Amino acid sequence: MSEKESIVQSPSAEKKYEEELTFLSALPGNRPTGWALAPQQIVSFICGSEGEKLKRPNKSDVDAPRTLEITEKFVGNRALVERCVITLMGERGLMLVGEPGTAKSMLSELLSAAISGSSEMTVQGTAGTDESHLRYGWNYSALIAKGPHAEALIPSPILLAMRGGKIGRVEEITRCLPEIQDALVSILSERRLSVPELNTTEYAKPGFNLIGTANLRDKGVSEMSAALKRRFNFEHVLPISDFDQELSLVKSRTNTVLPKDLAKNVDLAVLETLVTLFRDLRNGVTNEGWAVEKPEAVMSTAEVVQVVAAVVRNHEHFPKKSAMDHVPGYLKGVVIKDDQSDLDRLLAYWDSTVKRRAENEPLWADLFAARNELTT
Numbered sequence: 001m002s003e004k005e006s007i008v009q010s011p012s013a014e015k016k017y018e019e020e021l022t023f024l025s026a027l028p029g030n031r032p033t034g035w036a037l038a039p040q041q042i043v044s045f046i047c048g049s050e051g052e053k054l055k056r057p058n059k060s061d062v063d064a065p066r067t068l069e070i071t072e073k074f075v076g077n078r079a080l081v082e083r084c085v086i087t088l089m090g091e092r093g094l095m096l097v098g099e100p101g102t103a104k105s106m107l108s109e110l111l112s113a114a115i116s117g118s119s120e121m122t123v124q125g126t127a128g129t130d131e132s133h134l135r136y137g138w139n140y141s142a143l144i145a146k147g148p149h150a151e152a153l154i155p156s157p158i159l160l161a162m163r164g165g166k167i168g169r170v171e172e173i174t175r176c177l178p179e180i181q182d183a184l185v186s187i188l189s190e191r192r193l194s195v196p197e198l199n200t201t202e203y204a205k206p207g208f209n210l211i212g213t214a215n216l217r218d219k220g221v222s223e224m225s226a227a228l229k230r231r232f233n234f235e236h237v238l239p240i241s242d243f244d245q246e247l248s249l250v251k252s253r254t255n256t257v258l259p260k261d262l263a264k265n266v267d268l269a270v271l272e273t274l275v276t277l278f279r280d281l282r283n284g285v286t287n288e289g290w291a292v293e294k295p296e297a298v299m300s301t302a303e304v305v306q307v308v309a310a311v312v313r314n315h316e317h318f319p320k321k322s323a324m325d326h327v328p329g330y331l332k333g334v335v336i337k338d339d340q341s342d343l344d345r346l347l348a349y350w351d352s353t354v355k356r357r358a359e360n361e362p363l364w365a366d367l368f369a370a371r372n373e374l375t376t
């Protein structure tokens with residue numbers, strides 16, 4: 001395979017962070033049966049080593065550097081990540097719930113990559129998900145030719161996770177119909193799956209568990225059956241609360257999203273302005289304590305990164321007087337999805353907060369001058 005063919009847009013976490021995972025596997029610690037890393041190393045992998053270079057023992061014969069700083073991947077509460085790891089050691093699954101764009105999927109992928117060395121045993125929940133996606137299906141031509149036999153069975157990613165003692169993931173679980181979701185009840189409580197057609201039972205190996213993610217905007221969490229809810233420990237993932245943490249995440253994500261030559265042109269003041277703007281609209285109040293009417297739309301960190309990247313690209317290819325001139329156009333795309341009254345809220349924000357800041361701050365003055373772009 002040529003180098004170009006082997007490059008993908010978004011490699012899995014276990015590929016992307018292969019060196020860190022190999023390095024962490026050489027550090028001491030008690031690993032639960034079936035796990036690739038000890039709990040402390042999993043938390044270090046996800047939350048980073050806080051600027052410290054970790055050192056691995058001399059005698060370990062892994063192909064990794066002797067010392068390595070572990071990058072911070074999930075920005076947020078370390079205790080939450082610890083609880084996630086502890087939950088996955090127990091008999092319940094882990095359910096990550098929260099607003100869109102709060103890194104639930106990212107956290108679930110990082111946890112499974114660190115625990116199992118693989119994050120690919122994943123089912124994407126949709127209204128069309130059926131039992132075969134969570135249990136097993138059949139290769140019908142093999143079934144017709146020879147009747148039910150083991151080779152005709154097509155295991156779901158969850159069954160593969162059970163067989164391999166790995167973490168299975170169900171993304172957007174609440175988008176599946178409740179009666180389909182309930183296929184997971186017996187898998188989680190009995191840790192086995194019966195296959196009546198073959199008169200056999202598949203048993204989960206040690207290390208198997210499930211991570212579900214659910215988006216609170218989908219409003220489906222309340223419709224999950226009580227039986228299934230009881231088989232998961234719920235963790236709420238919140239938007240990043242600290243300004244500096246969010247700014248530094250947006251900076252580093254922008255660096256990875258944009259090509260190097262563009263990323264180096266990103267002005268920190270532009271980033272600060274956009275992070276401030278998104279936080280005002282998300283929180284409904286500014287740093288100065290001024291009230292802001294919150295739009296219905298999702299104003300997550302992921303959206304900030306998208307807008308920053310689009311503004312920088314646009315300014316590079318079709319420059320205007322100020323980079324800020326491009327902001328209203330992209331902001332409209334984020335804020336005004338299906339609720340036109342969100343445009344009024346945005347205009348009200350412009351006429352209050354943006355206008356007030358424009359008196360003293362040049363970038364906010366540029367933003368205010370571009371107000372027309374919101375209505376055209």
Ligand SMILES: Nc1ncnc2c1ncn2[C@@H]1O[C@H](COP(=O)(O)OP(=O)(O)OP(=O)(O)O)[C@@H](O)[C@H]1O
Pocket residue numbers: 073074075076098099100101102103104105106107213214215239240249253301302
């Ligand atoms: N706390 C955070 N730490 C690190 N990255 C974050 C954080 N919050 C948001 N992000 C960024 O946002 C991106 C989107 O996250 P992700 O897709 O995992 O969100 P999600 O919660 O699963 O959203 P959805 O509910 O829409 O599926 C991440 O890839 C990351 O770049």
Ligand SMILES: [Mg+2]
Pocket residue numbers: 104105106171213
């Ligand atoms: Mg997600």
